[in-house]
Amino acid sequence: MVDLTQYLPILIFLVIAVGLSAAFVFLPMGVARLTGAHKPDPAKLSEYECGFPAFEDARSQFDVRFYLVAILFIIFDLEAAFLFPWAVSLEEIGWAGWVTMMVFLAELAIGLIYAWKKGALDWE
Incomplete structure (x- = not known):
């Protein structure tokens, strides 16, 4: 037979967490x-964010x-977000980590060039 008393603190924690969550909501x-x-x-x-009434539906489609x-x-x-931990641990990961990050940056640069050529960054 399994002794379930070791799970009692977890159960108490869950009951308190659900109780506090419900209290904060309701x-x-x-x-x-x-x-x-x-x-x-x-x-x-009344409108408080922009100062004037909305002139069209808020669910209208956005430009792609x-x-x-x-x-x-x-x-x-x-x-x-990937560059900071990489820079911090560069000494430990050595040349293999440096080459891997350069490949990653090259892929991102190619993607940026592609998006730029396709006009994704042009805003009219």
Whole structure:
């Protein structure tokens, strides 16, 4: 027979975590309901980010170039995330690590040149 008492601390931790999570989610909603903060009026529903009413549907389609620029940003942001640990550990990984990173940077440079030639970075 397996002794399950060793899992009791984990179970207690999970119960406390779920309880606190539920409290942080539902307690503010309950307090808002009791204090009357849930009653919207025209002042609460007015535009506050841009200062003027929306003039078209918020779910309109974006130009595909927006997505291309976003994807390129993510790619080169990840490149920067890979460069820092590589630079820190370059002494330990030696020439093999240096050559591997140069191949990686060359692939990214080829991708950037391709995107540039295709006009993905041109914004009109």
